[in-house]
Amino acid sequence: MKLQKASSFALFAVLELAANPTRQLSGVEIAAKYGISVHHLAKVLRDLGRAGIVDGARGVGGGYRLIANPKRLTLLDVIQVFEPVGSDSGASGGLKALTDPESALRVILDELDDHTVATFRSISISTMLKLMAAKPWAHSSRVFRPARTAAGRA
């Protein structure tokens, strides 16, 4: 699956801030590290601020820090600020009765959505930091596919 740019940028920013708890980082620093647009990241940081996840000074040079608890903040919490995750019952046509093929397809898509939500919800930012330190992708090509992880950054 692919995340929207804003969600990926937000996760990079949150992970950077969580990895540097004693230091404030500016949007410029984070954007430079990931080679992403400073302007877009500034907007993402503003949204994270409004969601109560980060706190920081205004302006591109201002420093940010994580105010949410990284042990309890999950991937789902961050991603949901920018895009809906999982089944959106309203998207299946509202009150209109579904045809059998539509209903059958809905069941399968809901299955996938349930897995996606459970996965994002079970991984905290602290767990992500531990994962980054352990680098399991370096030991097992079966569990991790770095190429697809990289695609999520697009």
Next chain:
Amino acid sequence: MTAISTMKPLAEPRTSEAIRIRPATGSDLAELTRIDEEVSGVAKRKYWTHLLASGGGRSRYVLVAEEQNQIQGFIVGEIRAWEFGEPPCGWVFAIEVRPKTRLQGIGTDLFSALCDRFRRAGVTKVRTIMARDNHLVLSFFRSQGMMAGPFIELEMALDRNG
């Protein structure tokens, strides 16, 4: 289903001096049944009686975390060979810690003690399976470094009339 290979565990064992992890014995039956009922809401005396009676087997492990002679939590695991066509692998069937003593590293200690026993038995992989909506236990296993494994769990309701 989640599985972890020979990858280094993500969580460091944090056993405090006061906590002791040891195999369960028959005399733990009443306390284990009580903790399980407290956490899961279901009393399973028969299950525990059977588990502890067969616990002496080579591949079944029931470990308890004890603090000042009181059991604070347990983990149940087993090494199973050739289930689902797979070579021997360690399974975690249950882990529970008393609500009052959670978030002090007892769950991590129980899990790491079980993994040590699996390793000593020559097993290089540990797996578990759990309810998708059990966020707490899923977060716990994720924090230990477990990831999705190569299986997909499927089920269907059995029609009484076949």
